[in-house]
Amino acid sequence: MKSLSEIDTVSKRASRASGFDWGVAEEVGKNIRMLEMLGLAGIKNLNYYYRIREKKNFEKISLIDKENKITQLEYCPIIAGVSFLDQVRSLENLNEITFKNIAYPILFLPFISRASEVLGRKIFLKIDNRNFLLNYNNSIYSNSLNNGIITIGNNIVIKFLENIDSFEENEWKELYKLSEKTFVEESESLKQSGAGAGLTDND
Amino acid sequence: MKVKLREPDTVMKLSKLGSFHQSKLSFLRSFLKEFKDWEYKRDLFELNEFGHGIAVYSFKKDDRVYSLICFANELNEDERSDRVIATKWDAAFTLHDGVPTSKDIERLKNEVPKQEVGRLSYKELTLSRANKSVRIFNHVVESLSEGRQPDISLLSSVGYLYRTTAVYGSGKFGLADRFRIKDRKEIYGPFRLEMMLVYLVRQFTFDQVNHVAKNKNPKKAVKLDPEICRNLGIGNSTGLGMAPFIVNHPTLLNNWVLARETVLKKIREIKQVEKKDSDLFKEYLKRSIKNITSWNTESEYQQKKIKSLLRDLNNFIRFIDKEIIFSNDFAFNEIYLWLEKNSGDECIEYIVSMMMEPYDQIVNPLINKMSSEEDQYFNIPTNRTVQELKKILEDRYKKILKIDFSKNENNQNFWFISKNKEEPRLANRFEEKGSELEQPLAIARDIHKLYEVLEVSKNSSTIDKFLSKNNNLRHVVRRAFIVEKFPYSEIQDNTICKSIVPIDMLRLKLSFFGALKFDPRSDKWLRICMFQGAPLPEQLKSYDDSWVYNSLN
Numbered sequence: 001m002k003s004l005s006e007i008d009t010v011s012k013r014a015s016r017a018s019g020f021d022w023g024v025a026e027e028v029g030k031n032i033r034m035l036e037m038l039g040l041a042g043i044k045n046l047n048y049y050y051r052i053r054e055k056k057n058f059e060k061i062s063l064i065d066k067e068n069k070i071t072q073l074e075y076c077p078i079i080a081g082v083s084f085l086d087q088v089r090s091l092e093n094l095n096e097i098t099f100k101n102i103a104y105p106i107l108f109l110p111f112i113s114r115a116s117e118v119l120g121r122k123i124f125l126k127i128d129n130r131n132f133l134l135n136y137n138n139s140i141y142s143n144s145l146n147n148g149i150i151t152i153g154n155n156i157v158i159k160f161l162e163n164i165d166s167f168e169e170n171e172w173k174e175l176y177k178l179s180e181k182t183f184v185e186e187s188e189s190l191k192q193s194g195a196g197a198g199l200t201d202n203d
Numbered sequence: 204m205k206v207k208l209r210e211p212d213t214v215m216k217l218s219k220l221g222s223f224h225q226s227k228l229s230f231l232r233s234f235l236k237e238f239k240d241w242e243y244k245r246d247l248f249e250l251n252e253f254g255h256g257i258a259v260y261s262f263k264k265d266d267r268v269y270s271l272i273c274f275a276n277e278l279n280e281d282e283r284s285d286r287v288i289a290t291k292w293d294a295a296f297t298l299h300d301g302v303p304t305s306k307d308i309e310r311l312k313n314e315v316p317k318q319e320v321g322r323l324s325y326k327e328l329t330l331s332r333a334n335k336s337v338r339i340f341n342h343v344v345e346s347l348s349e350g351r352q353p354d355i356s357l358l359s360s361v362g363y364l365y366r367t368t369a370v371y372g373s374g375k376f377g378l379a380d381r382f383r384i385k386d387r388k389e390i391y392g393p394f395r396l397e398m399m400l401v402y403l404v405r406q407f408t409f410d411q412v413n414h415v416a417k418n419k420n421p422k423k424a425v426k427l428d429p430e431i432c433r434n435l436g437i438g439n440s441t442g443l444g445m446a447p448f449i450v451n452h453p454t455l456l457n458n459w460v461l462a463r464e465t466v467l468k469k470i471r472e473i474k475q476v477e478k479k480d481s482d483l484f485k486e487y488l489k490r491s492i493k494n495i496t497s498w499n500t501e502s503e504y505q506q507k508k509i510k511s512l513l514r515d516l517n518n519f520i521r522f523i524d525k526e527i528i529f530s531n532d533f534a535f536n537e538i539y540l541w542l543e544k545n546s547g548d549e550c551i552e553y554i555v556s557m558m559m560e561p562y563d564q565i566v567n568p569l570i571n572k573m574s575s576e577e578d579q580y581f582n583i584p585t586n587r588t589v590q591e592l593k594k595i596l597e598d599r600y601k602k603i604l605k606i607d608f609s610k611n612e613n614n615q616n617f618w619f620i621s622k623n624k625e626e627p628r629l630a631n632r633f634e635e636k637g638s639e640l641e642q643p644l645a646i647a648r649d650i651h652k653l654y655e656v657l658e659v660s661k662n663s664s665t666i667d668k669f670l671s672k673n674n675n676l677r678h679v680v681r682r683a684f685i686v687e688k689f690p691y692s693e694i695q696d697n698t699i700c701k702s703i704v705p706i707d708m709l710r711l712k713l714s715f716f717g718a719l720k721f722d723p724r725s726d727k728w729l730r731i732c733m734f735q736g737a738p739l740p741e742q743l744k745s746y747d748d749s750w751v752y753n754s755l756n
């Protein structure tokens with residue numbers, strides 16, 4: 001089995017050899033390492049993308065908009081990802097961003113995951129019928145366990161989610177009430193002696 | 204009195220870094236301190252009469268076991284080479300996480316001797332190989348088999364029976380990634396497991412030489428005197444492979460140097476030096492001199508440095524014997540200021556290391572802060588502005604920005620990865636092919652380029668916009684934001700200039716390892732000695748941290 005360190009180094013070097021700047025290649029190394037650690041097909045997708053990249057041109061988007069579509073070429077997932085990650089603080093206000101035709105979108109995914117960490121917000125990513133919930137770059141929840149190669153994402157939607165609870169207030173209250181059963185009712189003497197601080201402010 | 208940390212643009216010059224010496228912060232000393240209470244065992248020793256076979260050594264505490272597995276092989280004279288291009292060695296080693304099963308040993312038997320072309324697993328932590336110092340090894344075997352101890356002066360001239368030629372860790376060749384083990388408290392300090400491997404290999408060399416001598420003449424042979432063993436270390440040949448490491452791990456480098464600088468600052472701020480501390484400082488300093496007088500090298504470059512170190516040290520000893528009064532306030536600060544005026548870098552840094560000796564209470568809390576999680580600082584803060592980035596460069600790379608890169612001499616070399624060994628190399632870009640495949644290690648030049656582009660960019664522009672047009676500078680933009688937070692993370696020198704001495708980069712790292720007796724064999728590789736004078740595993744329970752100065756050599 002390859003170590004993550006080997007995966008990082010080889011992906012970085014291969015990215016440089018494929019024509020990316022060193023700083024971008026460094027990003028790819030970290031991303032593929034992350035994908036493989038989470039059990040997603042980073043190496044496979046990268047390998048196939050670099051193979052096809054030798055023969056085919058891809059659109060290098062530098063400024064991301066609310067809607068990003070081109071008619072002729074597919075977007076390079078790496079340049080689109082780097083641009084998204086770099087610009088995410090200003091993109092956050094757009095709430096939802098769409099792309100048409102990103103090649104090998106699994107390679108785009110880790111950039112979005114890292115953007116979630118940068119913003120401290122969960123991000124929902126939809127690649128055609130595959131949904132991914134990106135949790136601050138700590139974990140990824142998905143309905144797609146397909147570990148193969150995805151050559152293109154035709155419709156990609158990115159939504160910045162509000163940091164809200166996943167439960168109702170009454171559910172919280174019910175659980176809280178149960179948790180209160182671990183507390184001790186304070187008698188007068190416990191009130192006097194149990195706390196470390198004084199009984200009045202500024203005493 | 205508050206003393207400032209020394210300025211990074213002075214400390215991080217290569218000539219300064221190349222003058223660092225071992226200290227209480229060094230990894231091999233902190234390793235021994237950490238593992239002194241662990242249970243040591245030789246679990247397996249199955250060697251034939253020539254010393255070829257398998258041995259296993261372990262350190263154990265509670266449920267944790269680390270096992271060194273040694274494979275000693277037959278090697279023809281013409282196959283023995285310390286160079287990285289070698290494919291066979293006298294012995295190969297791996298440190299296994301836990302107790303190896305017979306299946307593990309069988310698997311590793313086929314892989315470990317192959318080193319870089321073998322495959323290890325997540326159960327293995329470090330990997331190494333070593334060659335005999337044949338002259339010394341044979342002499343010791345001869346002597347012991349004849350019932351006498353070997354010639355100590357001959358042993359002292361080399362200092363070891365074996366030298367390692369590489370020690371790998373952190374995910375190389377399938378070894379365990381650091382993230383799997385980084386939360387173990389016993390390995391919080393850097394390179395702990397690499398140090399453990401080297402330390403146990405040292406013991407293997409003694410056991411092997413005794414075994415071979417005994418088999419040669421079972422009736423007459425004696426064992427190598429433990430005192431002689433203690434005064435032997437493990438050699439190491441180190442080439443350029445180590446140099447890029449310190450460029451590629453900026454926050455780690457910062458934490459090493461910052462620990463050293465923080466200790467120095469705190470010692471200089473001591474108002475009243477206690478007598479027991481000044482006595483200990485003086486005693487260790489005088490005892491340490493034999494580590495310099497027994498420092499052998501054919502390198503003219505190093506000979507000059509040793510000569511000036513000895514001259515400066517003699518002056519310094521006269522100064523502390525006659526002029527410095529330790530009862531004066533801030534005596535160590537006075538000492539440091541005297542050194543800056545009167546000594547070269549070798550001596551200044553030597554004394555800085557020696558000053559640490561009495562101060563466990565200052566040094567120890569910093570030892571576990573010398574590791575780093577580089578990934579935490581990887582993201583570029585793209586909401587910052589061009590103006591802010593420019594300011595960082597002006598503050599942190601002052602001297603670098605003055606280098607004239609239009610001159611060939613400042614652009615002469617390039618770093619590359621060799622195809623046959625996948626190892627870093629350095630070559631003249633005007634004479635050799637391949638500079639188009641240059642590694643991103645010319646930080647000074649690229650920082651310079653970045654500054655030129657920033658100068659013609661709009662100050663208020665944010666870094667995300669800047670990068671959308673200048674991704675070719677992304678790697679140094681990242682570094683600049685790292686150096687803003689970690690002032691000692693960058694070598695303040697041009698690593699591609701004509702006059703670069705790459706062994707300064709190696710020496711920096713090796714001094715933090717705790718190596719002694721740097722012996723440059725060219726400007727690109729050197730030999731060192733590790734653990735010379737260190738207690739043997741059986742002696743660890745009565746560990747004395749001043750062992751570095753107890754060497755007989």
